[in-house]
Amino acid sequence: PNFFALIPAAGSGSRMGDELPKQFLPLAGKPMIYYTLRALCASPRISCVFVVLAPHDGEWMRHDWSEFSGKLIVLECGGATRAESVLNGLKSARVTSSISDNDWVLVHDAARPCLGKAQLEKLMDELADDEVGGLLAVPVADTLKRSDTGNRVERTESRDKLWQAQTPQMFRYGLLVEALSRTGGIGMTDDAGAIEALGLRPRLILSDARNLKVTYPADLSLAELILRNL
Numbered sequence: 627p628n629f630f631a632l633i634p635a636a637g638s639g640s641r642m643g644d645e646l647p648k649q650f651l652p653l654a655g656k657p658m659i660y661y662t663l664r665a666l667c668a669s670p671r672i673s674c675v676f677v678v679l680a681p682h683d684g685e686w687m688r689h690d691w692s693e694f695s696g697k698l699i700v701l702e703c704g705g706a707t708r709a710e711s712v713l714n715g716l717k718s719a720r721v722t723s724s725i726s727d728n729d730w731v732l733v734h735d736a737a738r739p740c741l742g743k744a745q746l747e748k749l750m751d752e753l754a755d756d757e758v759g760g761l762l763a764v765p766v767a768d769t770l771k772r773s774d775t776g777n778r779v780e781r782t783e784s785r786d787k788l789w790q791a792q793t794p795q796m797f798r799y800g801l802l803v804e805a806l807s808r809t810g811g812i813g814m815t816d817d818a819g820a821i822e823a824l825g826l827r828p829r830l831i832l833s834d835a836r837n838l839k840v841t842y843p844a845d846l847s848l849a850e851l852i853l854r855n856l
């Protein structure tokens with residue numbers, strides 16, 4: 627089977643609160659998504675990287691992407707939710723390229739620019755022969771509190787066996803399309819959730835905190851620092 631990557635990049639970044647969608651905010655002089663693309667395009671095992679943009683994205687074409695021209699395919703079919711963007715992207719990827727149901731797809735958030743080579747290669751190594759597929763994740767480090775609506779602690783939750791899901795999330799093309807089509811991705815913020823809804827159990831591959839998702843303004847300077855030391 628071949629490996630390819632799909633990068634949902636059609637969100638608006640509402641929690642970031644900037645007019646520009648966060649994937650285009652500058653990090654060390656380049657738009658955030660530049661680093662995301664660079665991380666995936668750099669892997670010799672990944673034959674093609676699809677990026678899913680919002681249909682009327684005005685920002686993408688303001689930058690020069692020729693560095694990735696051998697591998698990158700742009701799809702302008704983002705939807706209202708992440709799951710919709712991923713499913714639309716998977717379907718139109720098959721129109722432009724020859725993909726078989728058995729191929730592996732690595733879905734990776736545009737908003738995770740600090741993906742390291744070691745984590746990416748480890749994910750592919752450890753899951754290449756897996757029945758289901760899986761995702762990068764880190765064990766929860768902080769103590770977890772559940773609150774009432776007034777932010778008063780109701781109880782402390784055990785963090786035993788709790789993980790924070792990251793991306794890439796790696797599944798067979800056919801299985802992922804089926805999973806997302808059946809569930810519609812409703813109430814799901816990642817791809818593994820749709821696979822789980824089919825009764826399957828994705829594997830967690832130990833990653834580290836450097837592969838953070840840039841969500842709030844404070845994450846930008848942290849991401850910049852990580853990128854400089856990657």
Ligand code: CTP
Pocket residue numbers: 633634635636637638639640641642648649678704705706707708709711712735736737738839840841
């Ligand atoms: N995404 C997408 N299509 C959507 C929503 C999200 O392609 N309709 C992408 C984002 O561009 C991002 C990734 O999914 O790369 C993870 O989503 P998230 O971090 O939630 O980004 P946003 O939805 O843009 O941010 P927010 O939830 O704060 O609005």
Ligand code: MG
Pocket residue numbers: 637
């Ligand atoms: Mg979102």
